[in-house]
Amino acid sequence: MNAQNLRLLNTLPPIETLVCFEAVARCGSFTRAGRELSITQSAVSKQIKTLEDALHCALFDRHARGIQLSAAGARFLEELEPLLYKLQRAIAKAQYEQDSQAVSIACTQAVAHFWLFPRIVRFNQQYPEITISVISGNNINERSCSESDLGILYGDGDWPTLESAPLFPEVVYPVCSPDLKIATPAAPADLRSLPLIQLDSRQWDCLDWQDWFAHFEVPYQIPRNAITFNQVTLAFNAAVEGLGVSLGWDFMASRAIASGELIQVGNFAYETGRSDYLVRAKYRPLTRPAVIFRDWLIAEI
Structure with missing residues (x-):
């Protein structure tokens, strides 16, 4: 490594501050991020302060109801997320090459957190000798899934290089x-008068409120100054915290509804006809541990 590269590395913030920032941005809370990273809320706050000092800008807007990504923070997250995803993928690949019992699986952050993680816990109880490495990011696609043993990919199930099996x-x-405290809507149009938490889904293939209302043939315009998040998990957590009404995907919301943490607003559901699929590359045979995990997941549903 030459001197120029060493100087470049010396200008980078500590990796733990970047990981901490991504977790806070995704979770929407210092406390929840700390719980996920197994550190205290105070430690999370210090990591974010260190990163903000290094970047000379505020990454979050702090207010009485919580935190929200600042404009600078949103731009930084957009650049950082794919880089962390690549790093995570490289680490998983290196681990896989050293451990024949490891299985890598790529999926979105929401699927990893709300659907896959509880199943990995159950799988590990039955097969403690097999290590599951989860590679999560919102920019996964056909190519990135093919680079892992398995993937969970949203769409119509038809990808030229992947074999697929429907999950949900x-x-x-x-x-x-x-x-x-809101009135129960009698029709989808009644929802327009409620405090709706907006989802900015321009960067990936995901529904927003305009799409949802359009399915019910209801005209809808996003209000100015509406609460808006660019991550499904952030909008979901905002609903849990009581900030308004969010779109809820059944794979995320069903357990929260069953536990009483959330309620469904009205009796209106949009079944899009698309699904999340368990996928694998057609050209590469699966290892025995990957076959075991694949078959176990499919049997689970």
């Missing part, structure tokens, strides 16, 4: 905290 259909309905 896309069903989307409004959800909110049971503590949010």
